[in-house]
Amino acid sequence: MRRIKKFTLAFFLVVLLLCGTLWGLIRTTGGLHFLIKNIVYWAPGLSIQNIEGKSNDLTLKGIQYQMPGFEVKVKEIHLALHFFCQTSLKFCIDDFTLNDLDMVIETQKLPSTEKVSDQPFTDLRIPYPLFLKNLRLTNLNVTIDDTHISLAHFRTQADWQGRTLSLISPQLSGLLVSLPKALEKLQAPALIHPAKSNDQTSSTEATTPLTNSSFKKNIHQDLLDFFAQPLLPALPDFHFPLNIQIKKLTAEQLRIVGDTDIVIHSLQLEAKSDNQHLQLDKLKVSLPFGSFSAHGEATFADQWPIALKIDSLIKIPPLLKEEKIQFNLTGELQKQLKFTADFSGSISAQLNATTTLSKSGLPLTMTLISSQLQWPLKGDPEYKINNLQLQLNGRATDYALSLTGKMKSADLPPAEFSLDGKGNLQQFHIILLRLKLLQGQADLLGMIDWSKAISWNSVLTLKGIDTKKQWPEWPAQFNGKISTRGSIDGERWQLQIPDVLLEGEVQNKPFKVSGSLKGDRAGQWKISSFNMAFGNNKLNIKGDLTHQWSLDVNIDAPKLQDGLPGVAGQLKGALKLRGDLTKPQLEAHFIANQLKWKNFSIHQIKLDANLHSLDHIKGQLVLQVEKLKQSDFMLHHLMLNAKGTEKQHQLALQLKSEPLSGNFALKGDFNRQKQIWDLKLNKTDIRTLSWNWHLNHPTGIKYFHHAQKVTIQPHCWENIQAKLCLPDMIEATKSAGQLRMQLNRFDLAMLKPFLSSGTAIFGNITGDAQMKWTAEDHLPTAQLSLVGHDVKIRQNIEDNPLNIVFNNLKLGVQLSHHQAQINTLISLKNNGQMQGDLKISDLQGKRTLSGKIDIDQISLEPINTVLDKNETITGVLNSHLDMSGNSKNPLLYGDISLNHFAINGSWMPVNMASPSHLLINFKGTKSTLKGVIATEKSQINLLGNANWDHIDDWRANISAKGDQIRVTFPPIVKLDISPDILFEARPKLLTLKGLIEVPWARIKAEKIPPNVVDVSSYKVMLNDQLQPIIPQKTAIPINTHLNIQIGKDVELDAFGLKAQLQGTLKVQQDQYGMGLQGQINTSSGSFHAYGQDLLVKKGHLIFSGPTKPFLNIEAIRNPENITPGYTAGIRVTGNASAPKIEIFSDPVLSQQEALSYLLRGQAIDQSSGTDSSLMTSMLINIGILQTGNLIGEIGGAFGISRLTLDTQGVGNDSQVVVSGYLNKNLQLKYGVDIFDSLATLTLRYQLMPRLYLEAISGIGQALDLLYQFGF
Template identity: 25%
Template sequence: MKILRWLLGIVAVLLLVVVVAALWALRTESGSGFVLARVQASLGDKLAIRKISGTLAGPLILEGVRYRDTGIDAQIERVTFDAELLPLWSKTLHIRNLELAGLNVALTTQPAPTATPPSEPFSTQLPLSILLDRLHIEHAAITQDAKPVFALDTLDTAARWTATEIAIGKFSLRAPDGSIDLNANVANARGYRGGGKLSFDWHVAEQHYAGTLDASSDGSKAITALLLAQPIAATLHADVLQNDALPWTLTLSVPSFDPRILSPDSTLKTLTAELSGEGDKRSANVTGALTADAHRINLDPLKLALDGQTLKLLALTLTTPEAAGKLHAQGEVKLDAKPVSAQLALSWEDVVLPVNLAGQTLASHGEINTQGSAEQFAAQGKLSLGPPGQLADIVLDLSGTPQAIALKALDISRGSAGSLDAHGTVNLQPQLGWDLTAKADKLNPGAFAKDWPGAINFSLVTQGTQTPDGPAATIKLSQLSGTLRQRPLAGSADLKIKPKFVLDGTLELNSGKSEISVRGRGGEQTDADITLAIASLGDWLPKSAGSLRGQFHVNGKWPAIDVNGQLDAQKIVSGTSHLDSLNLRINAHDLSKPQGQLDLHANGIAAAQFSISDLTLKANGSQAAHQLQLDATGTPLGAHLSLSGGLQGDDWQGALNTLLLQIKDQPDWTLQQPASIAYVKGDLQLGEFCLKGGAPSLCLSATQMASGASHGQFRLEHLPLAMLAKLASPESTLKLNGEINGNGDFSRAGSGELSGKATLSSTSGGIIYPDDATHPLLSYENFAIDTVLSPQQIATSLHAAFNDGGRLDGQITLDGAAGSDQALNGKIEFGLKNLGFIELFTAELVSTKGQIDGTLHLGGSSSKPNISGDLALTNFASEVPSAGLKLHDGAIKLNSSDGEQFAIDGTLGSGAGALSVQGTLGVAANAPLRLHIKGDKFIAADIPAARAVIAPDLNVIGDGKSYRVDGEVELSSADIDLAKLPGGGTATAKRSADVVIVGEDQQKAAASLPLTANVTIKLGQGEKLNLDLRQGQEIKLKGFGLDGTLAGQLVVSELPGRPTSARGQINVNGTYKAYGQDLKIQDGRLQFAGPIDNPGLDIRAIRVLADQNITAGVRVQGTANRPALTVYSDPVMDQSEALSYLVLGKPLRSASGDDSNRLGAAATALGTASGDLLAKSIGGKLGVDDIGVADNSTLGGAAFSVGKYLSPRLYVSYGVGIFTPGELVTLRYKLTERYNIEVQSASTSNRAGINYRYEH
């Protein structure tokens, strides 16, 4: 028993020692130091800790921690660690707090290991759970081989990784390159149920990336949404079913952007993408469209399949709405081949490229097959290309390696394009070289480029290589003949080019009457002549003209080449530009260190909006000291300047000595003193540069450093607003007064950060009447714009006081680094108490009064600004003299929450009535429009000739592409006097039906508004049923003998591209004064069932002779374009007798001489067709030989004439113009049966002639 007690005692003591030792190691600073010392010892000299404080039980603080091993050197200025130790017994590491400050990790590249251990599959199950309540890292940097890789300012996170869940409650990274925020949780089990959101705003090199990523999973389906804001806007939605097949769907939307943002060398200006797809882990099916520079390409469809290690392109079909036809592609990629190999088959059919794409209509079909890898490839194809119906057959066969490409065949067979046979090789490595042969027989370039038709024959053989001293090549061109652009073509070449550009041999090319020749003399250095004898520039270039004569001699040892020569040009035309004459003389020595002289003189230059009557350019000197002088006299700008400088090594320093700018209708601007210009060690500097134009002056200086940093200053004094307005719009009659002053000082750091400030101000000014400077339409005082730039903000304030208490105040800021998508904030308030300036924009309004007040709030970002706010027009009043209107009590409110769509609510009074407008409208080209216009007792016209009161109730909707108007307009009352209308109410002369204007229909269609309308027009007050014809007295019409009323209802319809039509009827009542009588309108109807300008007519006007029990009248039938007039009576009698009763009130037999004139005029009024027949009937009864209505060329239209034979040979007539004023007396004397003499005397001219008559 004693031994047992001793053993138990020893165990207890040992346990006590262990417990005490553990407590000492964990909860005392010395014990913790001892443990860490043992760790350091176990790692050798890899781990060093300068200072330890605290305990392992927490908190533990380590300072000066450094760990060094092969390829890594990590240093931490301070580590704070606090953890719970007891959970370790349950396999849980619980860290309450971990802080790292001043973390620097230096990595060095190490040789790759000779053997890589086999990788283990990733597992989310850890041997223990990790709970991290807080991790904070402040100021960390990672370098690789002494080059910065990554840096951060702060990182804060909290996370947990257990057997059931992986969660990041918070991840917030802030760094010089941007920021990243993440929160996510995922179940640590099959299906990975959970979700998360990632926000990022990051710079990589010169590129900026920003956006959000949302992802979620319910265990059976994962959904992802990516919203990219930078560098381009893009939206991606994808979902995946979480089973073995992994079926997925996705949509990608990329609005229009500039591809040069991603690829600066891209030639595209805009690109848009809309794609959608579906598939699984072994297949994909994608459809959509790409739009490049407004050219749309449809992807319909793209089908991919993965078969083991082979990726198959099952189908790819491309189409475009701009061209007929389809492009197909099929192929496969062997992913397990070494190197990866592929084969692709392209084919297209029925492709027709329109003129706007190819410059001419081109049709094509064909196929191309490619196969191989990056080490060896081949392509063969057969295609046809050319104008429709004139296709040329083309055969292509080539193969290649990274070292060379062998062109086995490039053949164009006979047809509209003639034939071409080319073959050879092109060496790519170790140096560029070629060996090519080509032969053409009646080759027609116009089959592929419409401006270059011809039939060319030639044989070409060329070999060469590219050496460090230039090309070494031979060119042999023979048998050049045929035509090009309808000009005979001839020439030959036998040239050898040795390194250092030594030319030996000749080249001669002739087109039309023009010749270009080059002759080299070989030897050890360049010695060549170039001769230009261009009789017409049109011999070589389309849409060109003019002559060129030139001779140049090039000699010397490369690169010390001398060039001497001259060029003369006359009457040069190219497109819309032209040049009357040009003379160039050049004498340059040693182009590697240029020196010599250049003289150029030209006159009669016209290009774009500029015209230069005389231009002289002189340059002379050497590389060390040279001068340039330019004198140009022209419109609207002339310039005279002199420049001098010198180059020493790579640095150039000089000065702009003189500068005179002559601007049309402006004072001359003169450089006040020479301005230094220098380019030294990559820095570009412009010294003090001051221009003065009388009182106004502009001074600036600038420096651009090689590091990317820059600095600039400007000063502006007494610049007239009138000068700016004249330069901006030379033809404008707008008059401005006032002056602008300002100054600025800007800097940009090499990293892109901005700093500086600028101010523009104007003490007073305004917009004035062109003919009355004493009454400004809008005036201001103390206008100022101030801008302050700092690395993280651009702030601008603006202020102005307008006349009559108006104001403008604003604050605008852009927060964030320059070049990033800066946050926009701001507020602009303004008020205009005087609206006289509106009269500048329309001549219809006078005496305009009222005020406009508004507040705009700016938000969003620099790339996507958002403007919201309110705009209110109150107390608006104005007069419209042309309509006699006095508008009053106008009030309109506009409100917007996004700056794109506005809600409108307004009223406007006229007379005792008013109009109201409610709805929404937008500023974008395709913004929706919805308006409701309603009014009552609104005076729409109030002039002596007409007074009209309306009551509209209309709805207007549109989307920028088309508009629709529905509703009704009630013409409540009207009093119209046609005789008092402008022009006396006469109708506009109509063009004769036999006059045709070519293209008029297309012009009208292009100019017509895409409007659809269905509007009911009611004449008179009160409710009416559809097409109600009840008479009223509200609409009165007077003029030209008519005194009556109108009533009725029309439904007016408008469709795009069609004439306006109407259906309905208008009734006319009242009297019509004609032939000295008041005719009563018995029945008057205008019937509409088609075009609104051609209603059907059914009108009767009568005269009742009660004492004779006779009623006579006139009836108008037919249509407005083709009226038919007849005279009738009751009881029935012939028309001439009825007309006599209608006009004279008595039978024709009782008519006197004066009565006959009245009857003739009455017959004339019936029209040139029916009136002529009736006039002849009356004339026969009155005893005259000739009476009637007919066209008369002397009077320029229809005329009523009466004639009488005074003898068998002498005839006299008198005529009066019906539609054109004038009188005509004609005297005709018969000489023989075939000849007569005719003399005419008219109110506008006189003439005489001999007439010849021949009948067969």
């Protein structure tokens, strides 16, 4: 006993010593490092590159472990232990971070392990509470055989007490699970060829594909075996070994790739398990095609009760707009389950189902009810089903089905349908399928059996069918009966129609179809009799197509319109078929007149054929077509005549149509013994509206049947301006062939019909082409070479010719070894050249691109020939571009430059005094732009970039900056601008934004230019058909955000206003139109109105949205020219489109007095008639000033130059005078006194620059000689 006590005490002392030693090693930096290094030493395959820190801040780097079938690499692990939490007695881990894990598991290479006990593990608990403050995993990659899992980020807190583990606010993103595809799994074993062995034969038989019949039998037996047992066997009670609580889990960007691609945008989860109970508090999932949420609970004991509710929202544009589906699953897995689904949205339906998975045969009761279904699901329906009811009762092995509903369609008549049937795993009986439509009904009874082969037997009965209401243009009433039976077994099939009888009226004409027939896949047909009659139109078919053919077809249709709506004409003919498949005999005679159908018509068509095949084939075929027309195509005449025997036969074709006509003649000889067909093509020509081609000599064609080979002798196709030859014999077999073509000449003037009226092309093209092909190669080997000679293009632009003359013009194409190469060379006379080389590899795969495009010293000066006398353009274009990538994602590298660039002309707003340059640099799917536009005073700096990584989301940006750029719009505007603007382009939006400063400007205008006058809103533009032209909308919307800053040196002299302007404007344009925001002010200036130069006292132009501003302008008479103490002026207010003008004075006077002060500077003298006459004269003078420009335009219309309307004289001697020049030296004047209406006519002729001869006729006549003195 004493020894036992000593031994026990010693054991506890040793354990305590070991624990203390381990604790000391962990708590000290050196000890911890020593412990980890020894673990690495004693663990084969484990290595750690670097160890840093101590237990509360430990970092391990470069961790690697390897064993057979298992390899793991970890870039970094960080661990922070805090052995006891400060607030509770828990073992705490402040941080566990794992970065960059790569794990590969190959299960076949893993060492075998001992068999695991079958006893379930029901209890997992921790002896001491553990709290993990921060668990973070980043960039994890795990590969298990063919399954790959990657995780970008995971983070959570965890609290583990006893057998309860709580995950607090887990966050997960970037999870990708790649599963092997099912097809790859099935094909993988077939790629492994087993070694030959004694049982090779049996294995071969085992892998032999099953026939269709045996396959059906196996499937049928498998279904019987499958449903003979319960789908869900008895379930034992299940205990969760660990209770898990998940609190607010969020996940983003989850994807599972396999046979189907599943993408989850986001996921939220709250759930917990407790022993045998699982509770789902919240599940929300967002998918590309919608979203769903769920909650429920389940108990894994007793009868396994379950309750689950799912609410889903499905969007599949454009098929499905928005569909809400609510699922409910309740009941017990071991007993009865109830499932309901409620559809609301585009689909409105309710589904209720009850089943017992624990019973054999799968008992099932299902009801589907829908008030309305339609197709397509979105938009206007093409098909609609109302009041749909479906009931299914029984088991999968023995069930009854009932279906009712109503169907509507735009193209089909409305119908009510009902179906009663019953079935099992072998067959389905249609007790009655009834369609109520077209004022009658159609009943179908029958059976479908698939136990051995697919076979059927059915009887269709039609009663009271009347189409008059549905299709008034084709009224028909008929009754009838059709019986069918048949079967399909793999590629074999047979069909029997023992009885067909349809009787009634069509378009008030008797209608009857009767007969019976049967046939099979072997082509054995027996037609006892088949008769069809539409009014006077009759068709009869009778005979056999078995080992011996005996078939007669007769048709007599004098009025096709009696039975076929929209068809008109007459058809009559007969066909006799005798002999057998090896020695057929055919006689056919058909004639049709005045055939019409929609926009297709034939005046007449005849067919006569007689073919006999005994020892030798002989016969004759004549086909004649007259006046065939369809839409814009017109065939005037076609005659095909083939006649002769095997040894000697000929074929002739005459064709006359628009746009193609021609003659074709062929003679032939067939050697049956050698199986060689020898043909000769002669008298062949082809004519089009522009070109005529003919064969230069008869050409031989041979077909060798045994060798499966065709040969064509050398020949040429000639035209007055072209010649295309095949200089070598063409040989083509089933496995190979070759072809060579030469273009000896091709005058480019032949292209004139296809060019615009102002374009002409001259010169010749020669070329050579070769092509070879074999059965082994998917693509042929080919070469093409084209060379231009003296090629010239002339383009007339506003009667000015632009000539482009080519020194060299070459095109080469090569196709070989699954790659294509294209070479081009364009060299301009007295100018530069462009050369391009493109190579496309792997034509049937990735289509990889490589090549270059070079432009060398191409000058823009030839364009000057189409410009006006004082307009010039200069510049030199160079480029070097390299191409790579593939056809779906082409890449460009290199640059395009335009140097010494300048444009000068009256239409240019800036004067490009010195040469400018532009440079575009390409880097793959990106490019940059740098450029300088040099002007007279300064320069504009251009910067830009573009990106087309995603062709559907391309981007381009261009910025322009400058300082005091002189812009001129003669003779009205001169201004200096300092732009700082940015232009952005996207596939669906263009944006212009930035700042434009105007420090200096001179604006002078006497009248509004015609191009800035708005077109009347009442003006309607019409097209050639005199229909209103609908204005086209901008393809891409434009957004504008520009700030315009008007500086202190901006002067305006327009329409009588002389002033300095200053202010700020904001230009905005969006989908609602263009608008302006801001204000322009003028604090000084003069305004010419009412014949006076008024001083501007106040001037504001206020913009608030619309482009027409609000005006607030006041102008007064010069205080030095008005009675002291008085002020008179005009006030302009309101919108610019309809301004309000009023006269004001200070002090306030009557309008007549205020006008007197405005015009004369003094009051009206009521006692003097002189003031009244003076006022009248001034008012007339004001009116004349307002109409001066209009009078000048009227004079120009009548050939009178400088026609003016003016006043002369003062007071009672005032006159209104019209004057103009009949020629350069002769002036005519006509004046009328204002107060006494006396007229005066004056003619003045200029004899010398200062000497005039004047004749006056009025109250008196005078002839004066005038000399003008200058001081």
